[in-house]
Amino acid sequence: MISKYDYAVGEAGxxxxxxxxxxxxxxxxxxxxxxxxxxxxxxxxRATLENLNRLLTKCGGRVAVRVxxxxxxxxxxxxxxxxxWRSAAAIPGVVVAEDPDGALARTFGxxxxxxxxxxxxxxxxxxxxxxxDGRGHVGDNPGAEAVVSLINGGAGLQARAxxxxxxxxxxxxxxxxxxx
Numbered sequence: 001m002i003s004k005y006d007y008a009v010g011e012a013g014x015x016x017x018x019x020x021x022x023x024x025x026x027x028x029x030x031x032x033x034x035x036x037x038x039x040x041x042x043x044x045x046r047a048t049l050e051n052l053n054r055l056l057t058k059c060g061g062r063v064a065v066r067v068x069x070x071x072x073x074x075x076x077x078x079x080x081x082x083x084x085w086r087s088a089a090a091i092p093g094v095v096v097a098e099d100p101d102g103a104l105a106r107t108f109g110x111x112x113x114x115x116x117x118x119x120x121x122x123x124x125x126x127x128x129x130x131x132x133d134g135r136g137h138v139g140d141n142p143g144a145e146a147v148v149s150l151i152n153g154g155a156g157l158q159a160r161a162x163x164x165x166x167x168x169x170x171x172x173x174x175x176x177x178x179x180x
Contacts, residue, residue: 013109028064113165130163
């Protein structure tokens with residue numbers, strides 16, 4: 001059954017137009033960088049990771065991928081190392097890291113789990129938003145199609161897409177808590 005919640009768009013902040021300097025991780029020289037910011041307990045993010053895996057098969061290693069999982073203040077490292085962390089780490093070529101207190105999420109204007117940002121090889125923002133078509137929805141969608149097109153050298157179908165997921169500011173997810 002489809003509910004209003006499935007298609008409730010998450011908050012999307014203003015992403016920096018260029019890759020910010022001085023981050024604890026950098027972009028790969030000579031290729032685009034796709035950054036996904038996620039909540040480790042948001043079951044909606046499972047679809048984002050599945051769609052990420054699907055879109056990477058269409059990109060032939062032409063993109064560096066970073067998945068940042070937020071770790072709210074006061075939460076342990078174990079709190080963030082969920083099955084979602086392990087799923088992201090299992091995707092070939094994906095680098096997974098934690099974002100203590102969501103500082104990097106704020107730098108990139110992210111407020112919703114599953115927020116994706118694609119920066120080109122020169123560090124210019126090309127896409128921001130979601131790569132699913134609803135909370136927990138796996139499959140083709142305009143956001144993922146735009147990312148694939150941009151990575152493969154084509155024109156993006158759109159520079160933004162709605163993002164669907166739980167708030168990055170919560171310690172649990174309103175949907176099914178993915179805390180294993």
